[in-house]
Every structure is written in structure tokens, then in C-alpha cells.
Amino acid sequence: MSAVAEMPIAAPATRKAGNWLLVATVILLSVWVLLPIYLLIVNALSSPEEVTAFPKRFFPSFDFGSLSFFINFAGVGRALWNSVLVATLTMILSIGFGAPAGYALSRFDFPGKGTFRFLVLMTRAFPLPLLALPLAVMFIRTGLDDTAIGLALVHTTLALPFAVLITFSLFSGIPVELEEAAWTLGCTRLQAFRKVILPLALPGIAASAVFAFTISWNEVFAAAVLTIENRTLTAFLLQSLGESPLYLKFAGGAALVIPALIFIFAVRKYLFAMWGIANR
Amino acid sequence: MAEIAIKQVAKRFGGFTALHSIDLTIADQEFMVLLGASGCGKTTLLRIVAGLETPSQGEVWIGGRRVDHLPPRDRGIAMVFQNYAVFPHLTVFENIAFGLRMKKLAQQEVERRVTRTAELMHIEQLLKRYSGQLSGGQRQRVAVARALAMEPDVILMDEPLSNLDALLRLEMRAELKGVLAASETTTIYVTHDQVEAMSLADRIAVMHQGHIVQAASPVEVYRNPAARFVGSFIGNPPMNFIPATKTANGSWTVAGLTLPGPKSDKHKIEFAIRPEDVDAGDEGLHATVRVIEPLGPHTLVTCDVEGGLFRAILESNAAIAVGDHLRLAPKADRIRWFDPETTNAL
Numbered sequence: 001m002s003a004v005a006e007m008p009i010a011a012p013a014t015r016k017a018g019n020w021l022l023v024a025t026v027i028l029l030s031v032w033v034l035l036p037i038y039l040l041i042v043n044a045l046s047s048p049e050e051v052t053a054f055p056k057r058f059f060p061s062f063d064f065g066s067l068s069f070f071i072n073f074a075g076v077g078r079a080l081w082n083s084v085l086v087a088t089l090t091m092i093l094s095i096g097f098g099a100p101a102g103y104a105l106s107r108f109d110f111p112g113k114g115t116f117r118f119l120v121l122m123t124r125a126f127p128l129p130l131l132a133l134p135l136a137v138m139f140i141r142t143g144l145d146d147t148a149i150g151l152a153l154v155h156t157t158l159a160l161p162f163a164v165l166i167t168f169s170l171f172s173g174i175p176v177e178l179e180e181a182a183w184t185l186g187c188t189r190l191q192a193f194r195k196v197i198l199p200l201a202l203p204g205i206a207a208s209a210v211f212a213f214t215i216s217w218n219e220v221f222a223a224a225v226l227t228i229e230n231r232t233l234t235a236f237l238l239q240s241l242g243e244s245p246l247y248l249k250f251a252g253g254a255a256l257v258i259p260a261l262i263f264i265f266a267v268r269k270y271l272f273a274m275w276g277i278a279n280r
Numbered sequence: 281m282a283e284i285a286i287k288q289v290a291k292r293f294g295g296f297t298a299l300h301s302i303d304l305t306i307a308d309q310e311f312m313v314l315l316g317a318s319g320c321g322k323t324t325l326l327r328i329v330a331g332l333e334t335p336s337q338g339e340v341w342i343g344g345r346r347v348d349h350l351p352p353r354d355r356g357i358a359m360v361f362q363n364y365a366v367f368p369h370l371t372v373f374e375n376i377a378f379g380l381r382m383k384k385l386a387q388q389e390v391e392r393r394v395t396r397t398a399e400l401m402h403i404e405q406l407l408k409r410y411s412g413q414l415s416g417g418q419r420q421r422v423a424v425a426r427a428l429a430m431e432p433d434v435i436l437m438d439e440p441l442s443n444l445d446a447l448l449r450l451e452m453r454a455e456l457k458g459v460l461a462a463s464e465t466t467t468i469y470v471t472h473d474q475v476e477a478m479s480l481a482d483r484i485a486v487m488h489q490g491h492i493v494q495a496a497s498p499v500e501v502y503r504n505p506a507a508r509f510v511g512s513f514i515g516n517p518p519m520n521f522i523p524a525t526k527t528a529n530g531s532w533t534v535a536g537l538t539l540p541g542p543k544s545d546k547h548k549i550e551f552a553i554r555p556e557d558v559d560a561g562d563e564g565l566h567a568t569v570r571v572i573e574p575l576g577p578h579t580l581v582t583c584d585v586e587g588g589l590f591r592a593i594l595e596s597n598a599a600i601a602v603g604d605h606l607r608l609a610p611k612a613d614r615i616r617w618f619d620p621e622t623t624n625a626l
Contacts, residue, residue: 177363180332180359180361181367183331187382195378199369200368
């Protein structure tokens with residue numbers, strides 16, 4: 001507002017038009033993102049008959065027919081369990097490897113540090129479909145195909161760059177003097193990390209873990225290629241929803257999107273920090 | 281009993297040499313100040329003693345024990361950092377108790393020591409607070425209390441007062457001096473503030489470009505600078521330097537004045553005098569007044585002497601105007617001479 005007030009050149013009409021444009025853009029973008037989610041939720045919470053009916057109700061009827069049918073659909077329970085298992089493994093692996101890497105990047109100077117950071121980001125530049133076939137062949141040879149740990153390894157590769165970058169910015173935000181003070185007060189490096197750095201970094205590490213979980217939860221391509229029996233929810237829905245009735249698709253979609261949305265909303269502050277935007 | 285001996289310690293960062301073979305011995309319970317401009321290596325030297333930096337060569341001994349390969353926690357030191365480094369996730373009590381708990385002292389002893397040091401630093405009413413609820417000065421007190429509670433042989437302080445405002449700094453300075461003298465520890469204190477150094481130190485080590493130029497008592501450093509740098513760095517305004525030309529062996533001409541001086545085979549050396557050590561009179565250095573700054577108790581007069589700037593602190597009642605020609609007589613016992621090539625005192 002102050003920026004606008006400081007520009008006396010702009011006539012009131014121009015300013016008004018500018019405001020309208022801003023509001024319109026915001027509305028358009030919000031609708032673009034929110035409308036599909038709205039439709040998804042409305043339909044998921046409607047009875048199977050209402051989903052195909054017209055006109056739509058603005059508020060859903062809160063009929064859990066579609067959802068309960070979806071939950072009881074053969075294989076959904078198992079796929080849901082697989083998704084949680086793979087996502088949890090991905091989360092553990094990403095933080096297990098990512099947090100030490102982020103700590104090293106923030107605390108130590110070593111040759112090739114800049115290149116390393118760049119390479120971490122570069123891993124995101126390879127399209128997964130390009131890697132999927134050789135990966136599948138290799139997984140079959142090593143017996144990792146169709147296992148939760150095998151898929152979790154692939155998902156970790158996807159989540160790791162973010163885990164490294166989030167924890168890097170997290171540890172960089174903790175003054176090194178706090179650690180040094182702990183050393184002079186009788187701590188070993190490990191004790192100082194555990195007693196001083198970890199308590200301060202824990203909320204951010206948790207956020208980074210949730211983000212890794214979400215990446216795995218949402219990932220469909222590798223899951224579809226690398227699993228047959230032990231399908232995750234995404235792969236399962238992709239495979240079976242093609243032939244399913246519409247209301248089942250909506251229920252499945254909602255079951256996938258809602259947890260991911262909640263997770264990302266919970267950790268948004270740290271995701272902004274990852275890109276160097278100050279926490280606001 | 282903790283004498284600190286630094287023996288031929290050097291530190292190189294890649295191609296840059298931060299410290300050139302430093303030798304310094306600090307007596308038990310001595311208050312040693314490392315003084316120098318930023319980048320002179322004083323903080324690096326302190327961090328080497330603390331064990332936060334590894335020397336490229338040389339030895340560090342504390343209390344007759346070689347410590348340069350030991351981690352900080354095994355050196356019997358405590359450190360106060362410039363930005364205080366008070367742990368934000370712990371209360372003031374737990375901050376002060378942190379090191380004591382690491383030593384696995386009994387709860388009773390922890391409480392006794394925390395209470396005693398908190399009283400000493402006047403923060404006993406803050407023990408339940410967190411760092412975020414404290415002012416800069418209070419955080420500073422917590423940091424000092426945390427170091428004192430360890431009852432260390434050596435306390436290392438890295439510019440502990442430089443983040444405080446001027447008035448608070450003055451107050452804390454006097455308090456620190458009293459508290460540290462009573463604690464019977466050996467102290468190394470790093471600062472760039474010469475007033476702080478003069479007022480606190482038993483001995484000042486003046487550092488410049490990775491060397492210790494002079495290590496002596498504050499008065500000695502002020503009166504008898506070992507090198508031109510010390511004279512120009514310490515004192516506000518700093519020492520005046522004027523080129524001197526040999527007239528006979530042991531006799532030198534300085535700005536139209538012939539003075540007895542050191543015997544030297546050099547043809548040109550430098551004459552040096554503190555601004556307060558000259559008197560305006562009928563005899564003395566030829567000076568033309570450029571700027572007059574009345575300071576209350578005395579007047580700072582900036583003059584031209586032999587084409588260079590010369591600052592003199594004169595009686596405030598002296599009737600002087602800009603452009604006046606003055607004769608400034610140096611006090612004979614305060615004159616110092618420097619070799620312009622080595623910059624060392626003669």
C-alpha cells in the first residue's frame with residue numbers, strides 16, 4: 001500500500017485499475033489451484049449417485065458412500081499400507097543421509113563444496129522415465145524389484161536433494177559459536193550436536209522429513225514401473241481406476257491429495273526457507 | 281596455577297599467513313590483552329589457545345601441559361564469545377549449569393555454583409528466563425557467568441564488550457575487571473579498543489599483520505612504543521612522527537631544531553613525540569597552525585611541521601589563531617626515535 005501511496009503520478013483511476021488487475025489475477029490463480037481440489041472433495045463426499053448427477057450441489061452431502069466403498073475396495077488397504085511403508089522408509093533414508101550432508105555443507109569447507117551443492121540439485125534434472133528402464137532391469141537382477149525398500153531407495157533419490165538443501169539452510173541458521181561454546185564447556189562434537197544443535201534444528205528436520213514423506217507419497221511413475229504385487233496407493237489407483245466408476249476415482253484422488261496437502265501446509269515455513277526466502 | 285606459553289605458533293589459511301611464529305608467555309593470573317586492528321590475527325591466536333583452530337606449527341602450553349593437540353574441553357579453559365553464544369533453548373540457569381552438568385557435578389554443587397556466579401554477575405533474578413527475553417547486556421552477563429561457573433584455569437574473551445552500547449560497555453568494563461581479578465584465573469582478552477585494553481590489562485600484546493609487535497604493561501606500551509606502529513596505533517590522537525637528519529654523531533636536526541639523539545650510522549631517522557608532550561614557547565619545532573579544536577580541559581591544535589601533520593595538545597587558555605606560527609618545545613625525556621626502515625625504536 002505504501003508503495004502505491006508514494007507514487008503521486010499514478011492517477012486514481014490507474015491505481016484502481018491496477019488494484020482490479022491484482023485482485024483478478026489472485027482470484028484466477030486461486031481458482032486454478034483450488035477448483036480441482038474443491039471438486040475432488042465435493043465429489044468424494046457425495047453419494048455415488050450424486051457424483052454423476054447434474055446440477056452439482058455447492059456443499060457436499062457428506063455421504064460417505066463413495067469413501068467407504070473405496071476403503072473396502074479390494075487391494076486399497078494393502079496399497080495404502082505399502083504407500084505408508086515406502087514413504088516412511090524414504091523419510092528415514094532421506095533424513096539419515098540428507099541431514100549429515102546438510103550439516104557438512106553448512107559447517108565444513110572442503111574442496112568441491114560448490115560443485116557438490118550443484119550436483120545435488122542436478123540429480124533432479126534427470127527425467128525419471130529415462131532412468132526407469134535401466135533401474136527396473138538392475139532391480140530385477142539384484143532382487144530389489146517389487147519390494148518396499150527398493151522403491152524407497154528410488155524415492156530417496158528424489159527426496160534427498162530437498163532434504164540436503166532444507167537441512168543445509170537450517171544448520172546454517174544456527175550460529176557456529178553456539179557449537180563452539182558447547183565444546184569449550186566440555187562437549188565432544190557429537191555431544192554438542194545432540195545437546196545444542198539438534199534441539200534447535202529439530203522442528204526443521206521434522207519438516208524436512210514430512211516433505212520427504214510427501215514426495216514419496218505422491219510419486220507415481222517409479223512406483224508403477226518398479227512394483228507389481230506390492231503396489232503403492234498411487235500406482236494402485238493408476239492401474240485400477242481406469243476401469244473404475246467415477247465416484248471411486250474421486251474418492252481415491254481425495255485420499256491421495258488431502259494428506260499431502262495437510263503435510264505441505266504444516267511445513268510451508270521451512271520450504272520457503274529452503275529457497276532462501278526469510279521465514280515470515 | 282596456569283601459565284600459558286605460546287611457542288612459535290603460526291597459522292596459514294591457504295596462501296595467507298594469519299600468524300607468523302608467535303612467542304608469548306602469560307603468567308599465572310595475569311590479565312593479558314591482545315590488541316590490534318581487525319585482521320591482525322588476534323582472534324585467530326585466541327582461538328588457537330582455545331582449541332577452536334589448529335595451529336599450522338608451534339606449541340601451546342597451559343599450566344605446564346602441552347595442549348595444542350587436545351580438544352577445547354580438555355584444556356581447562358572457558359570462553360566468552362563476541363555474540364555471547366547463550367543457548368537459546370535453555371534457561372539462564374541451565375546455560376550457566378551447562379558446563380557443570382557436562383562435568384557431572386552433583387545437583388547440589390551445580391546449584392551452589394550457578395547461584396554464586398549469578399549473584400556475582402547480578403543476574404540472579406533472570407535465572408528462569410530464556411535468551412530471547414534478555415537484553416544484550418544481560419546476555420553478556422550470562423555468558424560471563426557461564427564461563428566463571430566452570431572455575432577454569434584460563435578465561436578467554438573475544439571482544440566481549442564490542443556489541444554493547446557505549447555506556448553499558450563502560451559499566452561492564454569496570455565490573456569485569458573486578459570479577460576477573462577476584463576469580464584468580466589467567467585471562468586472555470581480545471579487543472580492538474585501545475581504551476579497553478589500557479584500562480583492563482596487566483600487559484598488552486599489540487598485534488599487527490600476524491606479529492606481536494610489543495608485549496608490555498599499558499604504560500610502557502604508551503610511553504615506550506617498541507615500533508612505529510605501536511606509537512601510531514595507541515593514543516588518541518596518535519604519536520607525531522617527523523623526519524630527522526643527522527648533523528653530527530648523536531645529534532639530529534628536527535624541523536629547525538637540533539636535538540641530542542641516538543648514535544646511528546643512518547643518515548635519516550624519525551623523531552617521535554606524543555601530542556601532550558610539547559609546550560608552546562619561544563624555542564622548539566617550527567609549526568604553522570591549521571586547525572584548532574577546543575576540547576575543554578585542553579585544546580587540540582593541528583599544525584604543519586616540515587610539510588607533515590603534527591597534533592599538539594596545549595593549554596586551553598593559549599591564545600592561538602589559525603595561521604599563527606608556533607614554536608613547540610618537546611619534553612626531552614618523552615622524545616622517542618625510530619628507524620624508518622625497520623620501524624623499530626632506537
